[in-house]
Amino acid sequence: MAAPRIDIYTKFGCGFCVRAKALLDSKGAAYHEHDITFGGKERTEMMERAPSARTVPQIFIGDLHVGGSDDLQALDRAGKLDALLAG
Template identity: 45%
Template sequence: MRRVIMYSTQNCPYCQIAEKLLRSRGVQHIEKVLIDRNPERRIEMIERTGRRTVPQVYIGQIHVGGYDDLSALDRADGLIPLLEAI
């Protein structure tokens, strides 16, 4: 399964829901980048995604987006194939 990275904060409810969705689709390891603990990583997230909100999810090199984007991808039956496309 591809590497999943999620830019997050410690108390973000959307991050928790995104993690729950990913785990329900078989993701065992999520590399969480806590931008509230590492301000330099916040800058990295903004530069990399062009967005300031969390979560920001990457599956491999593909920027999926935030929770709404992740959820929409799942509803369109695109999440599992993306996770399996190694």
Template identity: 50%
Template sequence: MTRILLYTTPYCGFCLAAKRLLGRRQLEFEEIDVESDDEKRAEMTARAGGLRTVPQIFIHGRHVGGYDELVAAERTGELEAWLAHEPPVAEVSEP
């Protein structure tokens, strides 16, 4: 299953556009609203290499960037490759 994570705010046009793009492709995603949650915004900023704008999008833990980067990845086919290559689940060894 593809794990897509979006950090957003409620009134962000680019956030809405990113959610529409993913919805058109029938992709499920988790959304974290950072508008009034300083801890989640700090988490987003750290994960996104210091970027504070929204949306910040992650696929399988890989930082995609914002809406513009999502659209560019869709146009080049890169998005499809990211969606298809879910990282392997770490195996837990028995003691």
């Protein structure tokens, strides 16, 4: 089974974004980063995918909306992140 696509919506200077990307990097997970610092179509896309999201990062693994950095860290602590990344 192929690894799912990972999308992470970020903003410049966001420490939580850096922390989430560092965790994904430590797992060897390839991800697609969408910088929404200046809004635009990618911010609109994020809002369509996660209508209640007001902060960054917003992380999607496949079709699953993981949430933010704390949510990603919690999945890792619970031992569930590796399975999600593997598909």
